[in-house]
Amino acid sequence: MTLGNCLILQDFKSEPFLGWLEVEDGKIKRVVKGRREDIDQPLEGKLVMPALYNTHTHAAMSLLRGVAEDVTFEEWLFGRILPLEERLTEEMVYYGTILAQMEMARNGVVGFADMYFHEDAVARAVADFGLRALLTRGLVDVGGDDGGRLKENLKLYERWNGYDGRILVGLGPHSPYSCSRGYLEKIFDVAKEHDIPVVIHLYETAQERYDLEELLRLGLGEVKVIAAHCVHVPTEKLPLLSKLNFYVSHNPTSNLKLGNGVAPVREMLREGVKVTFGTDGPASNNTLDIFHEMRLASLLQKMKDPSALDVETCLKMATVDGAEALGFEGGAIREGFEADLVVLDLKKPSFFPLKHAKRHLVHAFSGEVFATMVKGRWVYFNGEYPTIDEGEVYKKLAEIEEKLYS
Amino acid sequence: MTLGNCLILQDFKSEPFLGWLEVEDGKIKRVVKGRREDIDQPLEGKLVMPALYNTHTHAAMSLLRGVAEDVTFEEWLFGRILPLEERLTEEMVYYGTILAQMEMARNGVVGFADMYFHEDAVARAVADFGLRALLTRGLVDVGGDDGGRLKENLKLYERWNGYDGRILVGLGPHSPYSCSRGYLEKIFDVAKEHDIPVVIHLYETAQERYDLEELLRLGLGEVKVIAAHCVHVPTEKLPLLSKLNFYVSHNPTSNLKLGNGVAPVREMLREGVKVTFGTDGPASNNTLDIFHEMRLASLLQKMKDPSALDVETCLKMATVDGAEALGFEGGAIREGFEADLVVLDLKKPSFFPLKHAKRHLVHAFSGEVFATMVKGRWVYFNGEYPTIDEGEVYKKLAEIEEKLYS
Numbered sequence: 099m100t101l102g103n104c105l106i107l108q109d110f111k112s113e114p115f116l117g118w119l120e121v122e123d124g125k126i127k128r129v130v131k132g133r134r135e136d137i138d139q140p141l142e143g144k145l146v147m148p149a150l151y152n153t154h155t156h157a158a159m160s161l162l163r164g165v166a167e168d169v170t171f172e173e174w175l176f177g178r179i180l181p182l183e184e185r186l187t188e189e190m191v192y193y194g195t196i197l198a199q200m201e202m203a204r205n206g207v208v209g210f211a212d213m214y215f216h217e218d219a220v221a222r223a224v225a226d227f228g229l230r231a232l233l234t235r236g237l238v239d240v241g242g243d244d245g246g247r248l249k250e251n252l253k254l255y256e257r258w259n260g261y262d263g264r265i266l267v268g269l270g271p272h273s274p275y276s277c278s279r280g281y282l283e284k285i286f287d288v289a290k291e292h293d294i295p296v297v298i299h300l301y302e303t304a305q306e307r308y309d310l311e312e313l314l315r316l317g318l319g320e321v322k323v324i325a326a327h328c329v330h331v332p333t334e335k336l337p338l339l340s341k342l343n344f345y346v347s348h349n350p351t352s353n354l355k356l357g358n359g360v361a362p363v364r365e366m367l368r369e370g371v372k373v374t375f376g377t378d379g380p381a382s383n384n385t386l387d388i389f390h391e392m393r394l395a396s397l398l399q400k401m402k403d404p405s406a407l408d409v410e411t412c413l414k415m416a417t418v419d420g421a422e423a424l425g426f427e428g429g430a431i432r433e434g435f436e437a438d439l440v441v442l443d444l445k446k447p448s449f450f451p452l453k454h455a456k457r458h459l460v461h462a463f464s465g466e467v468f469a470t471m472v473k474g475r476w477v478y479f480n481g482e483y484p485t486i487d488e489g490e491v492y493k494k495l496a497e498i499e500e501k502l503y504s
Numbered sequence: 505m506t507l508g509n510c511l512i513l514q515d516f517k518s519e520p521f522l523g524w525l526e527v528e529d530g531k532i533k534r535v536v537k538g539r540r541e542d543i544d545q546p547l548e549g550k551l552v553m554p555a556l557y558n559t560h561t562h563a564a565m566s567l568l569r570g571v572a573e574d575v576t577f578e579e580w581l582f583g584r585i586l587p588l589e590e591r592l593t594e595e596m597v598y599y600g601t602i603l604a605q606m607e608m609a610r611n612g613v614v615g616f617a618d619m620y621f622h623e624d625a626v627a628r629a630v631a632d633f634g635l636r637a638l639l640t641r642g643l644v645d646v647g648g649d650d651g652g653r654l655k656e657n658l659k660l661y662e663r664w665n666g667y668d669g670r671i672l673v674g675l676g677p678h679s680p681y682s683c684s685r686g687y688l689e690k691i692f693d694v695a696k697e698h699d700i701p702v703v704i705h706l707y708e709t710a711q712e713r714y715d716l717e718e719l720l721r722l723g724l725g726e727v728k729v730i731a732a733h734c735v736h737v738p739t740e741k742l743p744l745l746s747k748l749n750f751y752v753s754h755n756p757t758s759n760l761k762l763g764n765g766v767a768p769v770r771e772m773l774r775e776g777v778k779v780t781f782g783t784d785g786p787a788s789n790n791t792l793d794i795f796h797e798m799r800l801a802s803l804l805q806k807m808k809d810p811s812a813l814d815v816e817t818c819l820k821m822a823t824v825d826g827a828e829a830l831g832f833e834g835g836a837i838r839e840g841f842e843a844d845l846v847v848l849d850l851k852k853p854s855f856f857p858l859k860h861a862k863r864h865l866v867h868a869f870s871g872e873v874f875a876t877m878v879k880g881r882w883v884y885f886n887g888e889y890p891t892i893d894e895g896e897v898y899k900k901l902a903e904i905e906e907k908l909y910s
Contacts, residue, residue, distance in 0.1 A: 160853070160856065163864070164864055168812075168815065170811065205870070354806055357808060359807055383868075385867075397800070398760065400760055404580070408573065446872075447604075448786075451905045452905065454570030458570055461573065461761075461791075462569055462789075492851075499859060502857075
């Protein structure tokens, strides 16, 4: 398939040019400058850019969006979220994850890291809808026993890891405060054994203080880690973290919304720590929009220094670094690369002047993208979701809303 | 005209219900619960809500969007913005203001407060496009002479104040650091004489320290004031400000982007100071989107206290309080009120669960609105701008981009 006659931004470092692409078998076969007359998918007035990645979420919490506004973290979690989560069935988690992917596709996100329960239903939803994902089962043993969760996570790995080149499975120790030291050690061992990543909440709240050297002794330093939040990470530990296979998932909206503050992203980047963007779950954000996180992250770092988190750094974090954290090839539109694309409509008033289109991607893009492609397949195109029956999905969602909230 | 068969949110305090409206002569004639069969404008699957107001901008700076990213305030203003502003003609300001209104209409904003030059062209653009505006000519006498600016501002007042019930004219003293004390006193006198408001930048940067009592003696306390920014206002002065006819225009995006910080909005509200939302100019934001400012403002105040700036307070500030600051009737969909409406498409994944639709307006609405009505006339409807020739406008804008940036 050929597509284009539009602006193409090949990667975060380049500038857009007029051109077209050829996509074959899920890969980019050619990137050509100029116009082509007989094009399969004309995209006049559009811009094609590398896709975005969401490195931390709990996708099915899309069902719980807005249930707990304007309350403390404790009330949010224990008063509102947990009682509702107890009512979530596998079918609900499946449709919640379909809904989350609809939103992500609409916002140019092609891959996400998930941590939740009924994770097998999450995998089926990803298989069906068509995004990429790094899936983990949330692991907790605060009661002294993990209730078979690690076993579930391994079953998920056996069943889904590598599926269609789009699904990867890691392990999901919830946090050092909800996992015993022995349990963490076991999880890191399993991760090493299978060479799979670990997703963990780390230094989210001001109350969280850890002996980082102890966590390293347990194995944290020997596996690939996506550490969500890192708002209250001691800055003197950053040089140490920069030497590890360690990716911060920066979740600026959720960190503000739950009263946790602003992560020291400038300091992380200065010390060479890899930082990517995540949304956290839709019950503490309340969207799944990496364009929003990118803009907010930049604004928050500029609060003290207007030169901080510049346009190219933001785009790099949202594309290349996000893909690398999840374990997918991505972040560039080049021959031989996976055909993961985002198409934006430039016919919007906030894209003027067009000369600065690349800057507008970070600071002036508001609203959904025009289309999103994963592995050569449109998962969102001009208001439609080609991979699902939208009417059927909304019917199911209305039933779920009725059941959950009645 | 009848419209509806959709959810209607009458004001910030109420909850949405299914209903329809009748609009006649630019006013809301009836608001009726339930469905109506023979409806002129069916809006199934939509939500109608009161319109939003942008209480501080420099609209024509839409032409300068993105020219100065990731630089200090000094470099932004003196190195990039001022040299380009010297090249702006009346025609450019006219089209820049058309473009800004296209963006605002697309984001549900029906009225804005402006401060710029070639303000007569701004007035013509507002007359033609159809938004509401409080217009001021930026007034500065740092060189000892104001170059006829106050005279221009008064001419603007004589020519445009009251036009079509949509245009009001105030005075625009730029700031206490760019206006001499004598000049400020004269401006306040003229404002009193004509009973018109004053728009001023106040306490934007950490360097700005004022003798507030002196400003009051000059007349600040005897006129209606919209004070943009107020990031570094001394909190002990808030009780005093709460007793005046004084509206803060809170511009959270611009304040972060230019490195000025976060305004003490919680403290302002606690002390009874009236706070509204503004975007500032598109060269320091870079959008004209009050939904974005509302969400960001709430997140920033929650940074330290997750219960701060709750959903209803945000909606009140963006609607009722914004309209009041500008001097228009607005903020509610009620019989006899001006027919200023915003229509949102609920068929977006981030609006689930629908039960919490009102909360989603603040925390989960991303993307443009479906339609915006001012005085009974659609200024934006499903991708189209009925009041202008969009093709012609974009042609002119392309020519302007060429002239400005070549």
